[in-house]
Amino acid sequence: MNHLSLITKREYLNKVKNKSFIIMTFLSPLIMVALFALIAYLTQLNNDKVRIISVLDESSLFASEFKSTESTKYDILTSVTLEDAKKIVQESENYGLLYIPKADSIEAIADKIKFYSEESPSLIVMEKIEARIEDKARNIKLKNSGLDPELIDALNVRINTNLETFDGEKTSKLGGGLKLAFGGAAGYLLFMFIIIYGNMIMRSVIEEKTSRIIEVIISSVKPIQLLLGKIFGTSLAGITQFLIWIVIGGVLMAVVSAVFGINMSEGQMAQQEMMNQVSNNAAMQNEVDLVIQEMWNLPLVNLMIMFILFFIGGYLLYGSLYAAIGAAVDSETDTQQFMMPLLMPLMLAIYVGFFTVIENPHGTVSQVFSYIPFTSPVVMLMRIPFGVPIWQQLLSVAILFGTFFLTVIFAAKIYRVGILMYGKKPSYKELVKWLKY
Amino acid sequence: MNNLLVAENIIKKYGDFTALNNVSIEVPKGSIFGLLGPNGAGKTTLIRIINQITMPDKGLVTLDGEKLHADHIKNIGYLPEERGLYKSMKVGEQALYLAQLKGLTKAQARERLKYWFDKFGIGDWWNKKVQELSKGMAQKIQFIVTVLHQPKLLIFDEPFSGFDPINANLIKDEILQLRDEGATIIFATHRMESVEELCDHIALIHESNKILDGKLIDIKRAYKSNIYEVGLLTENKAETENYLKEKFELSEATFKTINDEVKFNIKIDNGQSANQLISHLTTKGQLTHFVEVIPSVNDIFIQTVQNN
Numbered sequence: 001m002n003h004l005s006l007i008t009k010r011e012y013l014n015k016v017k018n019k020s021f022i023i024m025t026f027l028s029p030l031i032m033v034a035l036f037a038l039i040a041y042l043t044q045l046n047n048d049k050v051r052i053i054s055v056l057d058e059s060s061l062f063a064s065e066f067k068s069t070e071s072t073k074y075d076i077l078t079s080v081t082l083e084d085a086k087k088i089v090q091e092s093e094n095y096g097l098l099y100i101p102k103a104d105s106i107e108a109i110a111d112k113i114k115f116y117s118e119e120s121p122s123l124i125v126m127e128k129i130e131a132r133i134e135d136k137a138r139n140i141k142l143k144n145s146g147l148d149p150e151l152i153d154a155l156n157v158r159i160n161t162n163l164e165t166f167d168g169e170k171t172s173k174l175g176g177g178l179k180l181a182f183g184g185a186a187g188y189l190l191f192m193f194i195i196i197y198g199n200m201i202m203r204s205v206i207e208e209k210t211s212r213i214i215e216v217i218i219s220s221v222k223p224i225q226l227l228l229g230k231i232f233g234t235s236l237a238g239i240t241q242f243l244i245w246i247v248i249g250g251v252l253m254a255v256v257s258a259v260f261g262i263n264m265s266e267g268q269m270a271q272q273e274m275m276n277q278v279s280n281n282a283a284m285q286n287e288v289d290l291v292i293q294e295m296w297n298l299p300l301v302n303l304m305i306m307f308i309l310f311f312i313g314g315y316l317l318y319g320s321l322y323a324a325i326g327a328a329v330d331s332e333t334d335t336q337q338f339m340m341p342l343l344m345p346l347m348l349a350i351y352v353g354f355f356t357v358i359e360n361p362h363g364t365v366s367q368v369f370s371y372i373p374f375t376s377p378v379v380m381l382m383r384i385p386f387g388v389p390i391w392q393q394l395l396s397v398a399i400l401f402g403t404f405f406l407t408v409i410f411a412a413k414i415y416r417v418g419i420l421m422y423g424k425k426p427s428y429k430e431l432v433k434w435l436k437y
Numbered sequence: 438m439n440n441l442l443v444a445e446n447i448i449k450k451y452g453d454f455t456a457l458n459n460v461s462i463e464v465p466k467g468s469i470f471g472l473l474g475p476n477g478a479g480k481t482t483l484i485r486i487i488n489q490i491t492m493p494d495k496g497l498v499t500l501d502g503e504k505l506h507a508d509h510i511k512n513i514g515y516l517p518e519e520r521g522l523y524k525s526m527k528v529g530e531q532a533l534y535l536a537q538l539k540g541l542t543k544a545q546a547r548e549r550l551k552y553w554f555d556k557f558g559i560g561d562w563w564n565k566k567v568q569e570l571s572k573g574m575a576q577k578i579q580f581i582v583t584v585l586h587q588p589k590l591l592i593f594d595e596p597f598s599g600f601d602p603i604n605a606n607l608i609k610d611e612i613l614q615l616r617d618e619g620a621t622i623i624f625a626t627h628r629m630e631s632v633e634e635l636c637d638h639i640a641l642i643h644e645s646n647k648i649l650d651g652k653l654i655d656i657k658r659a660y661k662s663n664i665y666e667v668g669l670l671t672e673n674k675a676e677t678e679n680y681l682k683e684k685f686e687l688s689e690a691t692f693k694t695i696n697d698e699v700k701f702n703i704k705i706d707n708g709q710s711a712n713q714l715i716s717h718l719t720t721k722g723q724l725t726h727f728v729e730v731i732p733s734v735n736d737i738f739i740q741t742v743q744n745n
Binding site: 006211212216 | 490507515525526
């Protein structure tokens with residue numbers, strides 16, 4: 001056991017002290033945040049220019065709907081012909097010209113509405129314009145058929161079905177999305193971690209082979225100790241990196257949002273505006289409360305504990321297989337043929353997670369995949385927010401760890417033969433033979 | 438208990454390939470034991486079994502009378518043929534790590550490393566990275582790490598490969614000194630000439646079988662050919678040759694002399710003695726060179742392999 005801790009410590013320190021690790025750890029959150037900042041900045045820049053849209057409304061029904069906002073100004077043209085209007089717009093280099101003709105019926109008008117512009121207009125702009133015309137047109141039609149639009153609005157009932165399990169646990173449809181976000185994030189994080197740090201283990205095994213130190217080491221320690229030490233050390237390094245990322249990322253995000261604070265408050269303003277629009281029924285406000293409430297309703301503690309358990313189990317399972325691959329080959333370029341079968345179940349887990357679990361978190365496929373150890377870490381994590389009985393979670397964890405012990409024996413066999421094998425390009429047949437040595 | 442290490446009837450198969458076929462060796466305490474054989478004969482497999490890196494399919498290995506178990510690792514120092522160091526680690530850090538894996542405490546390891554580093558005059562390498570060292574420099578570190586925990590049994594697999602003659606000599610002297618201090622040494626090589634001056638016991642392995650073993654001197658006695666190199670200053674060379682031809686088996690000799698001697702390799706029969714040969718020779722001239730031809734390990738090896 002003393003050996004194991006020595007090896008773990010060396011592997012950990014070796015990873016953590018590595019220059020590229022340090023650079024990666026401290027630079028990637030910076031790069032990420034810089035990227036966000038850049039995107040935010042560019043978007044702002046992009047929308048910087050105030051769009052001026054000329055409106056020629058011959059029907060005089062809609063012109064009043066187009067009220068200028070900060071980013072879009074509407075220039076209402078009156079008593080000009082369409083041809084003149086086009087010329088004016090072209091000369092003034094306005095964004096475009098909305099032309100609403102005069103006709104007998106709303107339908108006839110709707111058919112003939114046109115938007116002239118130099119370049120194809122942005123989709124968002126068009127949607128905004130269309131929404132305004134549609135609203136107005138609907139109201140006109142309602143009035144024409146003798147109905148009061150305000151009355152109609154008042155008659156609208158917002159329905160957010162309140163769900164309740166037989167245990168009395170209250171949920172709502174909205175909570176579903178939230179659950180998906182939590183589960184999906186947990187599953188995806190695990191998936192990324194396994195791939196990144198699995199590769200790291202593999203490289204470290206290959207390094208020991210190519211530097212030929214391996215025989216010196218295993219004359220002192222058992223291969224299984226070296227294997228486990230490597231997996232533990234690398235995972236600790238990985239966890240360290242994640243923690244640093246979370247801290248740095250958090251700090252930087254706070255800084256960036258402070259710098260681009262105006263943006264944020266603008267977004268909030270927009271939200272408030274939206275809420276004001278529906279303030280005659282307080283449903284929206286209720287929903288915001290509901291989201292917060294839902295978040296607390298989520299089995300957060302359960303999710304956290306299971307995340308850690310599945311994280312460890314899944315990582316150990318795949319880590320040992322990555323190490324076996326590293327031992328089987330002489331260089332990283334030879335790893336391709338073995339990587340595929342390793343990545344497949346992981347990809348499958350992600351796909352099953354994002355498609356099947358969303359569809360039905362307790363369906364047969366979701367259930368089965370949340371027990372198969374190669375997919376369970378990802379799939380079960382995605383299911384947990386939707387409420388999975390504890391015994392099922394524990395069973396899945398037990399299967400996972402049980403399989404880990406089997407794979408580690410399997411991996412150790414390949415490992416102990418492979419690390420002393422040079423110059424052979426191993427096939428699967430060869431690997432099966434190694435298992436018998 | 439005269440033997441430190443005994444391996445009995447070791448069989449090791451890799452699939453259909455037999456790497457060791459019923460091989461037994463006995464390594465006496467305090468000896469330098471040469472494990473010889475061409476590449477791929479099975480030397481490294483046997484060494485790995487002794488180091489518990491691989492397990493034999495059949496057979497028993499005992500160290501100091503005890504069946505080999507995990508704790509024995511501390512009593513063995515092994516310098517493999519395929520050797521290396523972690524490239525990105527610092528020399529001192531790495532040596533400390535490897536020493537601790539062999540069971541030394543950090544303080545012990547540091548103290549002994551200081552001794553060896555001073556001895557080899559490499560104290561200033563401590564903070565260098567291994568990738569900055571030359572191959573020979575790295576080999577020195579590996580040697581130090583192998584002997585640092587003062588094991589009873591030292592196993593060197595091709596220890597001189599990669600060393601220049603000066604450093605090879607340095608290592609050779611160290612090996613001899615370690616033997617004098619009581620260590621038992623197994624020395625595996627396919628270069629027979631280096632065996633002559635170091636080993637007192639040898640075992641020859643060829644194609645997975647042990648074909649010869651014993652004390653080097655006994656083996657040489659058993660393989661002696663009764664041939665003597667003779668250099669003789671004589672007036673009449675042709676007559677002398679004919680005279681000797683009648684009585685002994687002659688062959689051409691290639692040794693070097695400074696006078697104009699006749700030179701022969703003369704084989705005497707079992708019934709005859711060297712003195713008889715000398716008395717015949719002295720009647721024909723002045724004897725300047727008379728040496729018994731001792732078979733080299735290389736000759737013995739080639740001869741044994743051919744006989745098998």
